[in-house]
Amino acid sequence: MTAWLSVLVPLLVMFFALGMERVEAKLRESTLHTDDLEELLERPRPDEVRALFRSGTGRALELFRLRNRPARGAKAPKRGSRAA
Numbered sequence: 001m002t003a004w005l006s007v008l009v010p011l012l013v014m015f016f017a018l019g020m021e022r023v024e025a026k027l028r029e030s031t032l033h034t035d036d037l038e039e040l041l042e043r044p045r046p047d048e049v050r051a052l053f054r055s056g057t058g059r060a061l062e063l064f065r066l067r068n069r070p071a072r073g074a075k076a077p078k079r080g081s082r083a084a
Contacts, residue, residue, distance in 0.1 A: 036061055036065070037057065037061065039064070040052075040060060040061060040064045044060075045063075045067065048060045048063045048064055
């Protein structure tokens, strides 16, 4: 019985550590960038503040990124061309 425990306990700890590493990797990918958060807090809109209060930083940053994303039909200006 003791021999089984001495084999099973390290294996269980190892599998638990591998599982937690996967969870940590997913959390690391979804972390927010401090630059985005600072910019959001410098010039927030009412809907972003409401989302920050109710749902947390994740939803507020999502709204912030949607606001800063270029419009679908808008094209970026070409370098060297002048607007008339």
